[in-house]
Amino acid sequence: MSGIINDTRVVKYNIISGTSMACPHVTGAASYVKSFHPNWSSAAIMSALMTTAKPMYPSARQDELSYGAGQLNPVKAVDPGLVYDAGVSDYVQMLCNSAYNETMIKMVTGDASSCSGSSNGTVRDLNYPSMALHVQSGKAFAAKFLRTVTNVGGARHCRYKAEVWANHRLNVAVNPSKLKFSELKEKRQFTVSVSGGPLPGNSTAPATVIWSDGKHQVRSVMVVYTD
Template identity: 45%
Template sequence: MRTLLINVLVFTFNICFLATLVHGSNNHERKSYIVYMGELQAGAQITSLIQSHNNLLSSAIGDQKLARESKIHSYGKSFNGFAAKLLPDEVKRLSDEHGVISVFPSTRRQLHTTRSWDFLGLSETTKKRNLSTESNIIVGVLDSGIWMDCPSFSDEGYGPAPAKWRGQCVKGANFTGCNKYFSMVYQPDIAAPGIDILAAYSKQTTITGYPMDKRRAVFNIISGTSMACPHVAAAAAYVKSFHPDWSPAAIKSALMTTAIPMKIKDETAELGSGAGQIDPTKALNPGLVYDLSLSSYIRFLCKEGYNSTNISLLVGGKKRYRCSDFKPAQGADGLNYPTMHLQLKNPNSTISAVFHRTVTHVGYQSSVYKANVVSPEGLSVKVYPSSLQFSHQQQKHSFKVTVKGGSMANETSILSALLKWKDSHDHSVKSYILVYKGGLMF
């Protein structure tokens, strides 16, 4: 019995000793942490930020040389902070520092894919191609950061340019600088891969953009809307190859109404992800589209208070457009857009708006679409008529959406509803309806 007791005590001591050793080794093992210091101050210079990060780290570690070796990266573009390999006691000291909001472990993330087109369901080997039309499509790119010598612009392996190409920029009636317009319409409209994208890069700046960085390359791993936009542009060109007669508005509508909803918990998710993530193959057959003509844009601009001179500058050309020559735009927004938005001028205002929309049938069969609405408590959304019957392609039908509700609670800044037009051929044409308080930034 005594021998058994001794063995148990020895075993217990060994377990405790092992646990102590393991715990001790963790206390002396440097691990990667992110030191988050909040938003960037206006006018903050990256050099001064880096210096403040280095000073903070040296103070916590107590050794400048070791601090330099432990430093991984300084963040000074989207937020203020840095990454470093730290010991537990150093994490504690940094957490107690004034100006440090939080210190948390840097975690490894599993890549969704190494090919963004596979992620979007449009692999390189897809059989859904219209090769004869593809070769006759011209894609215009407007980007101030283009580096023309980049290998991405090489035309090696491509056939001749389309016969209609005249070797200079194609200009049309596209509105790219109307700030008042953007305040009325869902921005962004759509989401696409834009995080850690291998992209063409300018030699005019260094890889990190930091003054002490001397490295330059024609490709870089970048994140941002400039990475997402080319995916959407390519998806639009893909849809255009199957529907060469569709307008830009029809293509945009197809991409928006067939997009995959994104699961984001943030209340302002709809303002950050738009109608969802693009699904290029689904956009080929949206069922219905919200189309826009030149006169539609002009009527909208007239409703927004633009005069003949401003409209002519936006549209281009020598023709003068007078608002009196056009039928007034209807509804709260006056635009036949795939989404509907109401910005409350007063946070305590009651909700009341009417939206007028017209859809064009682009399906291959006669169809009956029925409206399905999902709305939160306190927001009433009605659709008139609630059923639309189409017998042939390009047939148009108009409908009206009324949105009503009381004043929004103080803690609520956005109310979001969803209208789906569904038929028996597996079409589901989604339109988001958003009501938000004035002053909300997006």
């Protein structure tokens, strides 16, 4: 019912808008990117949307964990340059690294997927476009993120250089700091190391890693946070 006097129309559903409206907005943006790249995986499309988003900055009521990668730009996402791709097996391994057992994993995947081999990994090993690290307050810390990027920029011979911005409380390094691609869909690995501290309780420290070839700006956000 609309609540308007004399309006007797009734339907068996209701539409309520709110913060969840971000979901259909992102779905539309993802569909737009997929119309140009029908063979891209969901992870590749997500990466394109995240790494080309416009940076946002925290206000008195926000921090890096609330505004995420930034404001989407579907037009830029069509040509992101590089993408952080991942498949079903990568997400299954993430569940394994999150201490999920086979019964729990089957409830998520609906198939016979199981944990394979090493269980020494961590959740941050997932090839995700952003990086987050939870640390104990009052203690120094050090961690590494292994990432793989795929060249989708069109140019068969291109070089990317890493640019790093980090909060003064963090030390962030990328190794190697330069990536060379000789063909389309070629993959390259790199490691992002972060250290620092100690950080006080209930605090965040941000950083940004950008791969640039002079045309594309492939931006990944990082946040180190405490309880």
